Amino acid sequence: MAANTSPTSVPVRKAVVPVAGLGTRFVPATKAIPKEMLPVVDKPAIQYVVEEIAAAGIDDAVMVTGRGKGAIEDHFDAAPELESKLEAKGDDARLAAVQASTGLAHLHFVRQGEPKGLGHAVLQGKDHVAGEPFAVLLGDDLIDARETLLQDMIAVRERLGGSVIALLEVDPAQINLYGCAAVEPVAGAAGIGSLGEGDVVQVTELVEKPAVEEAPSNLAVIGRYVLDPAVFAVLEQTPPGRGGEIQLTDALQTLARMDPAEGGGVYGVVFRGRRYDTGDKLDYLKAVVRLAVDREDLGPDFGAWLETFVAGRRVELGSDAGAAGRAAEPSPGTPSAR
Template identity: 65%
Template sequence: MAMGCTLWSSWMARVVYMADIAPVLKAVVPAAGLGTRFLPATKATPKEMLPIVDKPAIQYVVEEAVDAGLSDVLMVTGRSKRSIEDHFDRAYELEEALRAKGDDERLEAVHESSDLAIMHYVRQGEPRGLGHAVHCARQHVGREPFAVLLGDDMIDARDKLLQRMIEVRGQYGGSVIALMEVEPDQVSAYGCAAIEATDEEDVVRISDLVEKPAAEEAPSNWIIIGRYVCDPAVFDVLEKTPPGRGGEIQLTDALRALADMPADQGGGVYGVKFRGRRYDTGNKLEYLRTVVQFAAERPDLAPEFLPWLREFVRTQDGVGDTTDS
């Protein structure tokens, strides 16, 4: 009888908690990294401002948040990142110049970035890891759940990953991370998840998280990619999370702790398996691929760009090939 009461109480506690799940309304975009992989280009230009054709990478990330219904966006920036703020602000002199020329198309593009979302900014005083960057958002976020979108990890908004993650948060509570399957030899470059099946094919329960494990020690081939929906309980956990490798506070460590916490304390971590289009613009080769792919999909560019690209590839056949003939 006592066991029955315990089970009933536990079930009721979860029902009450689920009924009180707050909607996700805010997005946090960490963008304080130094961008050393792209030096010297990023010496004075934030890596997040590198263009994908004619729009900076960071704008695609903000557009994804807005498409998911999150119009309140907090950027966590650092020194020399002022151009990010300028990009999402009004540029009156430029607007007047375009208006005077009658250049309505470019004027609309300029307005698009400044009218995109309600933007806020906070500085991460020193680079102490993703967990520390997320903790910098505490005052703005308060006790609300929130999404985290990494500034150099682009997800095609047409695949609606963030919307799905917000739905899963509404169904299960807790925190939700995005997962992508990779080859075993790639696991060591990412955070990796130990997963348990649920009744939904694309949703798993997270039992453990490991940051950059050796391939033979990885619990699965499902890696964490740069989208999270966090319960506000993560802030208290981050405060108690000790620095890890390189003296950085890792968000992965905090989520690992949340996975073991009860639901009525904001615990539980779930994963959404993502099989859509992702672009790692923090990597030179992937950045180049992203620019080419986006240009190839543009109706205004593709008719001229694709024939040129095919001819270029044809004439480059064998260039750089060091294999013996």
């Protein structure tokens, strides 16, 4: 379909990062440590998100936090005692690593008093956003730094207006774990940013965690959004939905039906790159391994060890299978079961 466009020249300069979740999937590790501070190689997961914000040209972000999240604010603050010690030791590499986290963006912090859902968390950033379009990045979603997803989403917003969400094709049997989008193609969108034919779609319907048999597609909503400020007025009128929480998906469904002149219209960017859910144990491990293998300083040695480990594991599994098979065979002189 032809996009019902409302191009905008207002730049995306701000971001909202909800980080108030409890991290229950990682207890006991997250009992006293925010889940966003769990290390992915040698940086906490949340630092990758802030680096992504900076790479997209955004230098102003508000983090929506909750109780027990003080370590996040501390991480992005200066550490003069540590820096002085490293400087005195002449440890320039570690000094640079410590200082890197403090200059990525201007960060602000606001509390979400009660965990009332993602929509409610986004609403806490209203005063800081101050009527401008803005990005939302969920701390659990780690996008490979070589990808340009957020930049491409901003480019779609600038060309077509409205709001833009990131979509990922998933196994249809798992679509009930995500918000799900019904979409129509957008003609002439190839060439926006680094996007190709079919990468930009118009969202016609959004459903939060539908039953598998009722899902309109296998396109899942993942944790990257570029939103028109009209979403705040919609969120304020959105009643609690699934789970008794204010769902951002419900507000986006309303925006999808609104006139573009009023901030309506929702587009999707189908992401085909590397993304990890660091709130999931298996995906977290995949992220650690992949990013370690890709590192110039760690990759060669770690990759070699990994190959040896995997090869040895195959031998072990083969031996175990053989032993199990032998154990199942009847002993000499014992009649076989018929």
